[in-house]
Amino acid sequence: MDDPGRRLTPIIRMAPAKLNLTLAVIGRRPDGYHDLHSVVAPLALADYLSLAVQPAGADSLTATGFDPGLSEDNLVLRAIARTRRAAAGSWPGAPAAPPALAVRLETRSDAAAAIDGALEAWDTTLTSDERAAVALEVGSDVPLFLAGGAALIEGRGERVTPLHGVRDLHGEAAAVVLVTPAIPVRTAEVFAAWSSGAMGEPGVARRTSEHFASEFGSGLSVSRLVERAAVLAAANDLLPATLSLHPVLVPFRRALARTLARPIGMSGSGPTLWALYPSIVQAEQAAGVVDEAIERGLIGPPGESRPFITATAIGNLDAGVRTSSS
Numbered sequence: 001m002d003d004p005g006r007r008l009t010p011i012i013r014m015a016p017a018k019l020n021l022t023l024a025v026i027g028r029r030p031d032g033y034h035d036l037h038s039v040v041a042p043l044a045l046a047d048y049l050s051l052a053v054q055p056a057g058a059d060s061l062t063a064t065g066f067d068p069g070l071s072e073d074n075l076v077l078r079a080i081a082r083t084r085r086a087a088a089g090s091w092p093g094a095p096a097a098p099p100a101l102a103v104r105l106e107t108r109s110d111a112a113a114a115i116d117g118a119l120e121a122w123d124t125t126l127t128s129d130e131r132a133a134v135a136l137e138v139g140s141d142v143p144l145f146l147a148g149g150a151a152l153i154e155g156r157g158e159r160v161t162p163l164h165g166v167r168d169l170h171g172e173a174a175a176v177v178l179v180t181p182a183i184p185v186r187t188a189e190v191f192a193a194w195s196s197g198a199m200g201e202p203g204v205a206r207r208t209s210e211h212f213a214s215e216f217g218s219g220l221s222v223s224r225l226v227e228r229a230a231v232l233a234a235a236n237d238l239l240p241a242t243l244s245l246h247p248v249l250v251p252f253r254r255a256l257a258r259t260l261a262r263p264i265g266m267s268g269s270g271p272t273l274w275a276l277y278p279s280i281v282q283a284e285q286a287a288g289v290v291d292e293a294i295e296r297g298l299i300g301p302p303g304e305s306r307p308f309i310t311a312t313a314i315g316n317l318d319a320g321v322r323t324s325s326s
């Protein structure tokens with residue numbers, strides 16, 4: 001009989017990155033988390049996670065590429081540990097525990113891919129409620145990745161309403177340049193700084209986010225989305241908090257805005273900064289411009305190593321993947 005713990009072919013999972021186009025912090029909750037109102041778009045940025053069953057030992061994770069988030073939190077390993085516990089009774093090898101996995105991460109990844117990849121490696125499933133519960137336990141934004149697609153995120157991150165997103169009339173995709181400085185931003189510290197007063201004018205991000213959620217809900221053309229860049233870039237309530245903790249980002253963001261002549265937004269609690277473009281070709285050109293400006297010393301990047309710069313389309317993974325990294 002087959003040993004259910006033996007899978008020779010690694011399972012490959014693609015983990016879509018996301019972009020917070022708006023992020024309003026509504027307030028601190030009794031449980032210490034914050035209620036949010038955030039419009040999120042999926043990115044075609046392809047991150048690969050491969051998982052193979054290990055004959056012995058513990059789960060292991062190796063990574064290639066630049067990922068400043070990795071040292072801070074090991075979400076992938078946490079996701080696998082929690083998924084193992086949830087699937088222990090139902091996988092084909094029960095009552096033995098699902099075996100250790102060797103996980104290889106290429107550039108950035110996310111925990112939702114690890115949950116589904118682990119279930120597939122162990123040849124089992126969970127109900128969607130069980131998967132959602134595991135996801136929220138691992139992190140507030142993990143339920144979003146299970147859902148996929150453009151979405152409005154509310155509550156701590158568990159209320160996910162799918163939105164139409166970008167209406168692709170002419171086969172064009174909106175695109176974005178992402179610049180991630182090599183500085184360790186800790187989400188919990190950013191929320192704490194917000195709570196102690198490092199916030200913008202109350203209500204502004206929320207009004208933009210609510211209005212934009214209704215627009216994005218019924219579908220927005222590429223050009224309309226790009227026209228909204230300035231108002232979206234100003235609709236992140238965590239920006240003042242992140243900038244207060246990492247003042248080096250202030251001149252860097254200004255330098256990017258000057259170099260690209262575009263509004264520069266920040267995704268989530270940072271440090272990834274974004275600029276919107278009406279096509280992947282233009283976004284790739286812009287990524288090249290930033291790369292060269294840093295190379296020639298025209299922009300002094302914060303952090304000890306160079307930022308991670310990439311151009312990617314905004315959209316669902318099944319709409320086709322296109323990435324470039326400089």
Ligand code: C5P
Nearest residue numbers: 032033034139140141156157187188191
């Ligand atoms: O849930 P996750 O582990 O991603 O959150 C990291 C930290 O960010 C939390 O410990 C909390 O301090 C903060 N957070 C928050 N409100 C949210 C999401 C995260 O305060 N909705």
